[in-house]
Amino acid sequence: QVQLVESGGGLVQAGGSLILSCAAxxxxxxxxxxxxxxxxxxxEREFVAQINWSGGLTYYADSVKGRFTISRDNAKxxxxxxxNSLKPEDTAVYYCGGRAFSGSNYSGGYVYWGQGTQVTVxx
Numbered sequence: 001q002v003q004l005v006e007s008g009g010g011l012v013q014a015g016g017s018l019i020l021s022c023a024a025x026x027x028x029x030x031x032x033x034x035x036x037x038x039x040x041x042x043x044e045r046e047f048v049a050q051i052n053w054s055g056g057l058t059y060y061a062d063s064v065k066g067r068f069t070i071s072r073d074n075a076k077x078x079x080x081x082x083x084n085s086l087k088p089e090d091t092a093v094y095y096c097g098g099r100a101f102s103g104s105n106y107s108g109g110y111v112y113w114g115q116g117t118q119v120t121v122x123x
Contacts, residue, residue, distance in 0.1 A: 002026035002112045004096045009117030012086055016121070020081040022096030022114060030054040033099050034072060034079040035110060038092035038119075045095065047107040049081060057104045064090075086121045094119050 008020040020036065028034070035050030049060045049070040058070055069082040079096060094117050097110035 002028065002098055004098060004112055004114035006094065006096045006114040006117040009094060009119045011120045011122065014086060014088055014121055014123050016086050017082070017084045018086065018119060020083065020094055020096075020117060020119070022079040022081075024077040024079070024098065028053055028074075028077055028098070029100060031100060031102050033102055035097045035099075035107065036070060036079075036081045037095045037097055037110075038090075039095070039116075040089075040092040043092075048094070050104075050107060051079065052102050052104060054102075057102075059104050059107065083119070086119075088121045088123045090119060091121050092119060093117065 003025045005023045032053040036048040037045050038048050039045040047061050051058045051070045051072050067085045072079045096114040098112035099109045
């Protein structure tokens with residue numbers, strides 16, 4: 001069983017930066033993909049970014065491309081989301097997710113989720 005715990009959310013002004021971290025307990029296999037999703041009030045959860053655990057191949061939503069960077073530390077079992085040039089529309093609860101298969105451009109199939117961390121961007 002894999003458990004995911006997010007940290008690093010908070011309040012930031014537009015144009016600012018935040019770093020989110022996701023700590024995974026349990027075995028993350030080489031075929032795994034780890035990702036970040038977000039859910040704004042009244043909206044469905046949407047994909048943000050993901051990374052293959054072994055090769056580090058990344059995939060981003062168009063809305064965050066060029067502003068957000070996802071990375072992983074295999075030794076520490078952590079995934080990080082560096083968020084720059086934040087906009088008010090980035091305000092949401094951010095969730096870390098995991099799935100036991102790869103697929104660089106496919107953002108579905110996640111079965112493991114963290115509890116979420118709030119990110120609020122003020123204008």
